[in-house]
Amino acid sequence: MKVAVMTGIGQIEYIEAAMPVPKDDEVLVKLEYVGICGSDLHYYENGRIGDYIVEPPFVLGHEPGGIVAEIGKNVTHLKVGDKVALEPGKTCGTCRFCREGKYNLCQDVIFFATPPVDGVFQEYVAHKAALCFKLPDNVSTLEGALIEPLAVGFHAAGQGDAHVGQSAIVFGAGCIGLVTMLALKARGVTNIVVVDIMQKRLEKALELGAEAVINSAEEDVSVRSRELTAGEGFDLAIETAGMEITASQCIQVVRKGSAIVLVGYGKSGMMNLPMSLALDKEVTFKTVFRYRHLYPTAIEAVASGKVNLTGIVTHQFDFEHVQEAMDHCVKDKSNIVKAVIKFS
Ligand SMILES: [Zn+2]
Ligand SMILES: [Zn+2]
Structure with missing residues (x-):
């Protein structure tokens, strides 16, 4: 098989x-679509994300959708x-986090396209069957890649x-900002405002x-936030841009007693934030590291028509x-x- 290295x-x-x-306990999957993630672009452009350093040859890609080509005997x-969507992280199953059901925090995770583990820019991959989620007839493998x-x-x-x-506000209208908006909508939030500096992305939102x-x-x-919330501020803010300025704006635009979820990683890993204001408002901060057992939820949301995933794909x-x-x-981020x- 051919591999893009x-x-x-x-x-x-x-x-x-x-x-x-x-x-x-594995299946062989013939890949049909693999999404290009911001992390793939970081590795491609800079050779590293924080302490994860690419040692070539290395295979990128961790957002796979494909077709089962062969199954193991168990x-x-x-x-x-x-048709399947592949969850890219194999966890140990026995550590404290795995046992608590927070397996996304497992230290021994083996995750596609996170050095030194290769990804799936290749024609076939053998993967744990338990991490391959069957897609219903009305969900395509393109949508599978976006799960x-x-x-x-x-x-x-x-x-x-x-x-x-x-009411919710989402900072950043890249892929993660947009899927976050779609997830909010699927959970019943209707009043969602999206912030970005790129007009094309806002139009998409x-x-x-x-x-x-x-x-x-x-x-x-x-x-604008005050205008849009009748002076009250938002009930929930989600930051996906990974910038100090947008994280600050989260604190400024939420109402008292609200929640802020930080999703985006910043370049330096450090931020200066108006914490006194956050304390005045008694804000609850939450963060996100990947996900845990949400493939079934995400697939159901797409199958039932609550989430339009293909609309996100521009190229x-x-x-x-x-x-x-x-x-x-890398060159045309704004479009x-x-x-x-x-x-093929
Ligand atoms: Zn990704
Ligand atoms: Zn574990």
């Missing part, structure tokens, strides 16, 4: 590799030909205890159902053109909301 910063080459053989819930980011959105909405009757948008390059976020590139796809995404790799 990152051989250096900004460099992709193709190699031929042996076909993976599924173990007894696998009973899947059959050849099933991964949508699970992050559901985790963010869940951490914020999003519910009917609330409106198209996907935002009640209003704020272009923070042109408008005062605090003033598709063939597997033969991964380098071009990555370069395009690309979400790109996916399509396998």
